Amino acid sequence: MTRxxxxxxAAAGAxxxxxxxxxxxxxxxxxxxxxxxxxxxxxxxxxFLLEDIRPELQQYFIERNWDGRPYDRDVRSIIYERAKGIxxxxxxxxxxxxxxxxxxxxxxxxxxxxxxxxxPRVRIGGPDCTQPYDMSLLNVSAMxxxxxxxxxxxxxxxxxxxxxFAHDTGExxxxxxxxxxxxxxxxELGTGYFGARTKDGDFDPDEFADKAxxxxxxxxxxxxxxxxxxxxxxxxxxxxxxxxxxxxxDVPRGEKCVSPSAHRVFSTxxxxxxxxxxxxxxxxxxxxGFKLCVGSRVEVxxxxxxxxEVGTAPDFIIVDGSEGGTGAAPLEFEDHVGMPLTxxxxxxxxxxxxxxxxxxxxxxxSGKVAASNDIVKRLIQGADYTNAARAMxxxxxxxxxxxxxx
Ligand SMILES: Cc1cc2nc3c(=O)[nH]c(=O)nc-3n(C[C@H](O)[C@H](O)[C@H](O)COP(=O)(O)O)c2cc1C
Numbered sequence: 112m113t114r115x116x117x118x119x120x121a122a123a124g125a126x127x128x129x130x131x132x133x134x135x136x137x138x139x140x141x142x143x144x145x146x147x148x149x150x151x152x153x154x155x156x157x158x159f160l161l162e163d164i165r166p167e168l169q170q171y172f173i174e175r176n177w178d179g180r181p182y183d184r185d186v187r188s189i190i191y192e193r194a195k196g197i198x199x200x201x202x203x204x205x206x207x208x209x210x211x212x213x214x215x216x217x218x219x220x221x222x223x224x225x226x227x228x229x230x231p232r233v234r235i236g237g238p239d240c241t242q243p244y245d246m247s248l249l250n251v252s253a254m255x256x257x258x259x260x261x262x263x264x265x266x267x268x269x270x271x272x273x274x275x276f277a278h279d280t281g282e283x284x285x286x287x288x289x290x291x292x293x294x295x296x297x298x299e300l301g302t303g304y305f306g307a308r309t310k311d312g313d314f315d316p317d318e319f320a321d322k323a324x325x326x327x328x329x330x331x332x333x334x335x336x337x338x339x340x341x342x343x344x345x346x347x348x349x350x351x352x353x354x355x356x357x358x359x360x361d362v363p364r365g366e367k368c369v370s371p372s373a374h375r376v377f378s379t380x381x382x383x384x385x386x387x388x389x390x391x392x393x394x395x396x397x398x399x400g401f402k403l404c405v406g407s408r409v410e411v412x413x414x415x416x417x418x419x420e421v422g423t424a425p426d427f428i429i430v431d432g433s434e435g436g437t438g439a440a441p442l443e444f445e446d447h448v449g450m451p452l453t454x455x456x457x458x459x460x461x462x463x464x465x466x467x468x469x470x471x472x473x474x475x476x477s478g479k480v481a482a483s484n485d486i487v488k489r490l491i492q493g494a495d496y497t498n499a500a501r502a503m504x505x506x507x508x509x510x511x512x513x514x515x516x517x
Pocket of ligand 1: 502
C-alpha cells in the first residue's frame with residue numbers, strides 16, 4: 112500500500128485556500144454595499160474584524176484627516192455615527208475632558224425653544240437678484256469632477272436632493288454627473304473658467320448663460336481663492352485630462368490643464384464687483400457671489416468700498432478658512448498661508464456691518480464644519496450658512512480608501 116504524499120496534501124490545502132480567497136475577492140469586487148471592500152478586496156475584511164473586537168482600533172481608519180493627520184476627536188466620531196445612520200441615541204455621555212485647554216462649549220437656556228418642524232433656511236439674494244434661493248444651513252462645499260469620481264459626484268448630489276441642501280460643483284465645470292440626480296447646484300467658476308471658457312482661456316459669456324440658466328443651477332459663484340492653497344492655482348497633468356474631462360472643462364484632451372493663480376477678466380476690486388453683477392445678469396438674475404480665503408485685510412475693505420462705489424453688491428460671500436482641504440497643494444501653502452476661518456469670517460462680517468452692507472449680503476463659511484455644533488459656532492461668528500467638503504467625503508466613504516477620484 113502506498114502512503115499519501117504529505118506534500119500533495121499541503122498543495123491541495125493551499126490551492127483550496129487560494130480558491131477561497133479568490134472567491135471572497137470576487138464577492139468583494141461585485142458587491143455594492145461597502146466601498147471599503149470594493150477598494151480593498153479581502154484585506155478590507157480586517158476593518159470589520161477590528162470593528163467587532165475593538166471599536167477604537169477600527170476608528171483608526173476614519174480618524175485620519177485627508178493628509179493623514181488626526182481629525183478632531185468629536186468631529187470624527189460624529190461623522191462616523193451619522194454616516195452609519197446612528198443618530199446619537201446611544202447612552203454614553205460627554206467624551207471630552209472639559210478641563211482640556213481650549214475646550215469650547217455652547218450655552219443653553221433654561222427655557223429651550225420647541226424644535227423646529229422644518230430645518231431653517233436662509234434666503235440668498237439681494238435687491239438686484241430676481242431669483243432668490245433659500246439655502247440650507249449645511250451644504251456640500253465645492254469639489255470638482257476630476258478631484259472626485261463620477262460616482263462620488265452622483266452620491267453627493269443624490270444626498271443633496273434627498274436632504275434638501277445644495278451641492279457646489281467646484282471649479283472643474285458642470286458635469287452630467289452633477290445633473291443626474293436633480294439636487295440643487297451652485298455652479299462655481301474659477302480662474303480657468305472651466306465649462307464657460309473660450310479656446311484661449313477667456314470667459315465665454317454665451318456658454319455661461321446657457322448653463323447658468325438651467326433650472327437645477329440655483330446660484331453662481333466665483334472662486335477667488337480657497338483656504339488650503341490661497342494664492343495658488345492648480346494643475347491637472349495632461350495624462351489625467353481624459354476625453355470626458357476635456358469636454359466638460361472646454362480644454363484640449365491630454366494637455367496640461369492649468370487654473371491660473373489670478374483671474375484675467377478683472378484686476379481691480381471695482382472690476383470684480385462688476386463681473387459678479389454680470390454673472391448674475393447672465394444667469395437670469397440668480398444669486399451671484401464669490402468665495403475667498405481672507406488674506407490681506409486691506410483688500411477686504413477695498414472690496415467693500417468698491418461695492419459702495421459700484422452700487423451693486425454680490426448676493427453672498429463664502430469665507431473659506433486656511434484649515435480647509437483640497438485636491439492637491441504645496442504643503443507650505445496648506446499649512447502657513449491664509450487666515451483661519453474664525454479670524455477671516457469675523458473680519459468679513461465686521462467689515463460688512465461697518466460699511467452698512469451686511470443686510471444685502473449673506474455669508475457662507477467653510478473649514479472643518481461637520482457637526483451641528485460647528486454650524487452653530489460659525490453662525491455665532493457671523494455666518495448665515497455653512498458648507499462642508501471633507502466631512503461629505505468621509506460620509507461617502509471614499510476618503511477612507513483615499514481614492515476619491517476613482
Ligand atoms: C478634494 C477637494 C477638492 C476641492 N476642490 C475645490 C474647488 O474646486 N473649488 C473650491 O472653491 N474649493 C475646493 N475645495 C475646498 C472645499 O470646497 C472647502 O472650501 C474646504 O475644503 C474647507 O472645507 P472642509 O474643511 O469641510 O473640507 C476642495 C476641497 C477638497 C477636499
